[in-house]
Amino acid sequence: MKIFLDTADTSAIHKYFPTGLIDGVTTNPTLIMKSGRDPEDVYQELKDMGISDISMEVVGNSSEMIAEGSRLYEKFGKCCTVKVPCSPEGLYACKQLSRDLINVNVTLIFNAAQAILAHKAGAKYVSPFVGRLDDNSISGLEVVRSIADLYCRQGVCSTEILAASIRDVHRVTRSFYNGAHIVTMPPAVFGKMYNHVLTDKGLELFDEDWSKVTSNSGPSFGSFSQLQKANPGNELKDVIQKVRECSS
Ligand code: E4P
Numbered sequence: 001m002k003i004f005l006d007t008a009d010t011s012a013i014h015k016y017f018p019t020g021l022i023d024g025v026t027t028n029p030t031l032i033m034k035s036g037r038d039p040e041d042v043y044q045e046l047k048d049m050g051i052s053d054i055s056m057e058v059v060g061n062s063s064e065m066i067a068e069g070s071r072l073y074e075k076f077g078k079c080c081t082v083k084v085p086c087s088p089e090g091l092y093a094c095k096q097l098s099r100d101l102i103n104v105n106v107t108l109i110f111n112a113a114q115a116i117l118a119h120k121a122g123a124k125y126v127s128p129f130v131g132r133l134d135d136n137s138i139s140g141l142e143v144v145r146s147i148a149d150l151y152c153r154q155g156v157c158s159t160e161i162l163a164a165s166i167r168d169v170h171r172v173t174r175s176f177y178n179g180a181h182i183v184t185m186p187p188a189v190f191g192k193m194y195n196h197v198l199t200d201k202g203l204e205l206f207d208e209d210w211s212k213v214t215s216n217s218g219p220s221f222g223s224f225s226q227l228q229k230a231n232p233g234n235e236l237k238d239v240i241q242k243v244r245e246c247s248s
Contacts, residue, residue, distance in 0.1 A: 001176050004053070004184035006164065008035040010045045012187035017049055024053030026127075026164065026184040028083070028107070032057075040075070047079050055105045055125075057083040058093070065093035073102045081105050081124065086114045091121040098122030105162060110138075115147040119159040125182065130175060131165035140165070141174045148179020169193055 002023035005013055008031040016022055025046055032039045039056070046054050054076070058068040069082035081103040084090035094104045098121065105125040106118035110133060118126045128147060130140030144163050151159065162182040163175035169192050175183045 002182040003190065004055075004162070004182055005190060006031070006166070006184040006186055008032045008037070008039075008042050009187070010035075010042060010049075013046065013049065013051070016187055016190055017051065022051075022190075023182070024055070024081075024184075025051050026055040026083070026105070026162070028055075028057045029059065043072075043076055043080075047076055052079050053081055053103075054079050055081045055083040055107075057107065062089040062092040062096075065090065066096050069093065069097045069102060069104075070100065073097075073100075083107050083127075086118055086126075091117055094118065094121040094123055098124070107164070109147075111143060112146045112150050115150070115159075115161075119151070119156055123159050125160050125162040127162045127164040127184075129165035130163050130171050131167045133165075134167075134171075141171065141178050144175050144180050145178035152179070 003021055004024040004026050005016060005022055006026045007013065008027045013022075013025060027039070027042065032042065035042060043054055043056055056072050056076070058065045058072070060068070065082075065084055069084070072082060073080045082093075082097055083105040084093050084097075085108045086106050087108075090106065094106055097104050103124040104122065105127055106114075106121065106123040107127045107129075109115055109118065109126050109128045115126045115128070126147065128140065128143050130144065133140035133143055140163075144161060147161055150156075151161070160181040161179060162184060163171075163180035164184050166172055166175065166183060166185040166189060169189060172183050172185055172189065172193065
């Protein structure tokens with residue numbers, strides 16, 4: 001199971017990448033537009049951060065997509081996954097790029113028939129859009145399941161299912177349950193995956209009891225939750241850093 005962040009907001013990626021739980025990043029023209037930045041500056045920053053799989057979307061006709069995809073691969077190397085739409089032009093570009101051993105993510109997938117074509121075009125990933133299907137009264141999770149069943153029955157291993165357009169934690173877990181290999185999600189959804197009221201309550205109780213144990217045995221570095229509370233802004237990477245310093 002791999003987790004990707006679905007954003008071009010590098011500050012959010014800087015916040016969550018140090019958790020060690022993020023396997024890649026997906027972007028699209030809308031996310032790049034929202035970032036207000038040059039796309040290649042964003043890709044370079046992500047590469048420098050150590051992100052090993054970055055979906056970079058290309059547009060235009062098939063020749064333009066092939067030329068741009070090859071150029072991006074030349075520039076960014078192995079971390080570049082070229083993202084193309086599931087259209088005749090996009091799938092033709094996918095076939096040519098994948099022949100050159102460039103990884104391709106076929107996006108805007110809304111049914112299993114499109115996932116068949118994307119696999120035949122050599123796609124490394126197919127991206128069914130769970131949220132946009134749900135918005136149109138079709139179960140996005142059911143589409144993920146149908147692609148997973150079909151790939152399984154046909155012994156497809158070279159194309160992975162990357163569930164996209166995810167709006168909540170429930171759809172993250174159900175996408176994996178229904179056979180997705182990867183789920184890409186907005187940073188806010190990733191942050192919410194940690195949450196459970198019983199974890200907070202349990203942690204509070206354990207902290208309280210632990211402080212009673214350690215009160216008799218010299219100075220302690222304090223609990224994780226105390227550090228989180230004491231840390232202005234609750235920046236996860238700062239908290240992790242403080243825990244590391246205290247533990248070494
Ligand atoms: C990612 O690959 C997709 O482009 C993205 O998940 C689409 O999400 P949206 O439907 O929320 O725009």
